[in-house]
Amino acid sequence: xxxxxxxxxxxxxxxxxxxxxxxxxxxxxxxxxxxxxxxxxxxxxxxxxxxxxxxxxxxxxxxxxxxxxxxxxxxxxxxxxxxxxxxxxxxxxxxxxxxxxxx
Ligand SMILES: [Zn+2]
Numbered sequence: 001x002x003x004x005x006x007x008x009x010x011x012x013x014x015x016x017x018x019x020x021x022x023x024x025x026x027x028x029x030x031x032x033x034x035x036x037x038x039x040x041x042x043x044x045x046x047x048x049x050x051x052x053x054x055x056x057x058x059x060x061x062x063x064x065x066x067x068x069x070x071x072x073x074x075x076x077x078x079x080x081x082x083x084x085x086x087x088x089x090x091x092x093x094x095x096x097x098x099x100x101x102x103x
Contacts, residue, residue: 001031001087001088001089002084002085002087002088002089003027003031003088003089003091004084004088004089004090004091005090005091006090006091006092006093008092008093009059009091009092009093009094012093012094012095013094016057016094016095019053019054019057022053022054023053023059023094026051026053026059027059027091030051030059030061030089031089034049034061034063034065034066034089035049035063035066037049037051038050038051038061038063039051040066041060044077045060045077046076047062047066047067047076047077047078048060048061048062048076048077048092049061049062049063049066050100053094056096056097056098057094057095057096057097058094058095058096058097058100059091059093059094060091060092060093060094060100061089061090061091061092062076062078062081062089062090062092063088063089063090064078064081064084064085064086064087064088064089064090065086065087065088067081068081068086078090
């Protein structure tokens, strides 16, 4: 499993350092069960998954195997998807529910 952390995610983790441990636990669980842990998003966020860390606070990530099996990787906003293996996780963003959807 290749794991990538995007800048926005790292920045948000710094901002919410109070729950760093909880986030790290969730990240580990997502790495073990990428599909079971996440809920697929729709619309503009098609292809992305969200996983709650605590109430109204979510992690948004991409799983490249899912980008492809959906057959709609063309419109999944997974940059440089084709340069990565199927088993790639990209942690995109982290934050309170409302904030995270304002990407
Ligand atoms: Zn992808």
